[in-house]
Amino acid sequence: MRHLIALPTELLCAIIGFLPLKDRIAVTHVCQVWRKLALEARAELWAQIHWGPSSTMDVLAARLARAGTALIDLRVDVLPWHFPPAPAIIEPYIGQLQSLRIDIVAGPGVGTLRPIIAALLGLLTSRPAPQLISLTIFLDGMEARLTSPLFLNTTPRLRHVHLTCFEYDCAAARHPTVQILRLKTEELHIPRQLDAYLRPFPGLEVLDILGEHYPADPGTGPMAALPARLDALIIRFQTWRPIPTEVLAKIPHGDVKQVEYCEEYADEIAEFRDALSFPIQQEVVIMQGLSGPVQLSISFLLHENEGDSYDFDSVIAYELEYGICTEVIMVDNQRNRRAFSASHKMFTPSFLSQVVVLNIREEDLYIWYLHRRTSDGPARFDALESIVVHSLLEIGDYTEDTSWRSPFFISLPYPTVFEAPRLHSITFTTDEEVTFAPEMISEFLSHFLGRSIETPLELLELRNVRILEHNVAEVARLTLLAPKIAFRGDGLEYEYDVAYLADFDDIDFS
Structure with missing residues (x-):
């Protein structure tokens, strides 16, 4: 004789909440009981939304609406020509966003990028984002520059900002609650640009920067002081492209408690360069403090090496x-x-x-x-x-x-x-x-x-x-x-x- 034991409703709801999120949540198709529980489960189950290149605008609108009044975690991962209509759908929900990540990869033959950039900048400056904690903008094959405040300078909960090939240069911008800032650009002119990039974030505690190229011009005069609460500074450089010593020496890092200088390796390294012994001049500069x-x-x-003959x-x-x-x-x-x-x-x-x-x-x-x-x-x-x-x-x-x-x-x-x-x-x-x-x-x-x-x-x-x-x-x-x-x-x-x-x-x- 077979005995059937039903799990308590609250336990089933907890299990459903931990299941991976797919385009279609499969738990609604297990049985009538699971379907009923999934549809009535806490709203967060429906508020983590990944809108990818295979989805339509109708799907994006339906998922955002399905979240109800819950705080939303939204990731937009699309090809450039799919993006321009999306901001009009997302904009009414900006006040509910808890995290926002936008990934746009522009390959060869995309054509003009102006409509894509205009749509992106319009979304980021359209409305206040009072619930936003984390913001990631990742651009590949394209660059954008924003000179107006993010979300009308209304980001009282914002903690983490990660910008790749996205220049945020706005003298009027203020986001004092941001603690972690990660910047990655194709070219970073430290003496000329870094002060402006840090100005919107006076409460910064961790700064992580990576420039694929650092111009050798040290500029004239000293740099402005780093944010007063900065506890950790991570300075990255690409293989073969170390930061010029005279530029590195301009960064007033002596009072920062934790500093790291690290090399970012390419995905595949055909051969090693003829390296020098530790420490090189740049590393001696970082040792100050x-x-x-x-x-x-x-x-x-x-x-890592692969193969049986390793x-x-x-x-x-x-x-x-x-x-x-x-x-x-x-x-x-x-x-x-x-x-x-x-x-x-x-x-x-x-x-x-x-x-x-x-x-x-x-x-x-x-x-x-x-x-x-x-x-x-x-x-x-x-x-x-x-x-x-x-x-x-x-x-x-x-x-x-x-x-x-x-x-x-x-x-x-x-x-x-x-x-x-x-x-x-x-x-x-x-x-x-x-x-x-x-x-x-x-x-x-x-x-x-x-x-x-x-x-x-x-x-x-x-x-x-x-x-x-x-x-x-x-x-x-x-x-x-x-x-x-x-x-x-x-x-x-x-x-x-x-x-x-x-x-x-x-x-x-x-």
Whole structure:
């Protein structure tokens, strides 16, 4: 005998609310009960609207009307010639918009873009938007310039603005509630344009800029101060097109607590340029505002490779020779942060000689070992006092995934990789508890770091790391290399970059 159990109505409504939104919401066709519940569910279910290139104006009008009085999340993703009639349909609902994203991609052969741009600018200046929180304008293959206030300067809830190839230059505009601004343009003349672009947003906390080209003209006179509340500044540049040093130096970023300078890579990179060692002149400029001592986090970001013949060591050797994507995060004792992400040929000796505390991931230590195999000597850290190694693997994990590269599984012997005469402590930390054989740590200390019984560490700290005690002789050898071993039950967090602060949740219309 079969037993049928009906879900409570409120639970069904919650389930329906979490289902993916399609052009036609399929839950209305499951059964009569689901259809009734879906049609009577909370209005937000019908208020997330994606109007794409395959939809008609009638569909857009019907979906907007179906939202009733609910706040609307609207994404318009169309080809240029489909857009001009849309603003007349959208305009009456501007007061209900909670988020608005407009994507217009103009390919070759579109013809004149004036009607499209006029329709777009008309929509953005037609009515107040009292409920709008997030605004994204993405233009590809075209550019637009707005010189009137967005939504009649009535955006009391606006927090996030993302403009791509859309120039907003209006002296009368004021949107004091905006916290995050992302700007992407084909050409950004920082000394001449940035002040005007920031003027409408006096309450800005995060600024993220990307220019495909930065003119070398530094202009005359100093730039105006950045917004007083600005906490994070992300400056991006395209591969092969770094920002001229004299232009970068004009940005008054010294008082900004978090600054990142990062390279935006093309979707496909045929070959690496002949990169320079870290830091280059632009990165030295960005370091301004830090006060010592500085903690340093280093990681290497590998480009994805496909195919069964992928040879990890060979690919890394190539990247190390011509430039490997290197992420460097520097944090001073006031928690001021400077982050860098770009292709580099490792590091200048003068830079490494100033490092006092080094945070590094396990896999990045292995890459440094590969670099050592082709270099003249170890990397010398004259001032280094402490190393923190993050994300360790269980022995079983390594045997299951033989593609993983770790400094704890290198065939012996091998030459010393790090030379750090002042090093007195090292910490191994992981998020989840792992178990290590004592000889794995002993061999890392003696070979990778060149330590001996005559030059033991003052402190070995193990966070979420347990030591096997099956071999008393190996445990004894480890205690000779590190007489003081401290065990902690909590892991240390790896330092994060700055760019994530500019991200905000976009509506998933998939």
